[in-house]
Amino acid sequence: MSCHGDALPWPSHFLLPATMHCPFCGANDTKVIDSRLVAEGEQVRRRRECLASGCGERFTTFETAELVLPRLIKTDGSRQPFDEEKLRAGMQRALEKRPVSVERLEAALAHIKHKLRATGEREVKSLVVGELVMGELQKLDEVAYIRFASVYRRFQDLNEFREEIDRLAREPIKE
Known part of the structure; x- marks a missing residue:
């Protein structure tokens, strides 16, 4: 079946442009006011504005190509799907109250x-x-790094913290 003419090989609602719902009022009448590449070109950051009367709120969305990530083999041998939200939450916990932007975390x-x-x-x-x-x-x-390392490597005493801080001071940051 051809996609030219009246007959389409897919439902016509697939042709309608998708709109982002406003997280403040739920309206689907929003517009993009700014787009830019972030995370070394891996994401598009969009500033949006709600066009619903009485709302007008602005919000940010991030668009990423969804590609399959490998499954994880846990230390006990069990397997589970990669969980980006779990990863993000762990990094956010380490970065809590640190001067690191959302854009740098996303990158x-x-x-x-x-x-x-x-x-x-x-x-x-x-x-x-x-x-x-x-x-x-x-x-x-570096503070977030030490926080994460202390949990990840299960530091037992202050000496382990000192050793990691000393190692961090000696070794250059790996790019």
Whole structure:
């Protein structure tokens, strides 16, 4: 069946442009007022404005191509799907009250996902993800890095904190 003429091989509602609902009032009458690439070109950041009368709120959305990420092999041998929200929450916890923008966090997340996809593997050990997170946090904020490392590596006493801080001071940040 041809897509020219009256007969379409898909429902006609697929041809309508999708609109973003306003998170403040729920209206679907919004417009994009600014778009720019972020996260090294891995995402599009869009500023939007609600056109509903009486609302007019502005909000930000991030658009990312959805590509399949490898499954994770946990230390106990169990397997689970990659969970971006869990990754984001862990990094946000480490970065809490630190001077790191949402854009820089999103760029770090995009970089981690890019590296995971680049392995070409269908499954990766969760330890690989942990090390990637530590590398990104080290570049973003050393305090956040130490916070994450203390939980991830299960520091037991102050000496382990000192050793990690000393190592951090000696070694250059890996790019």
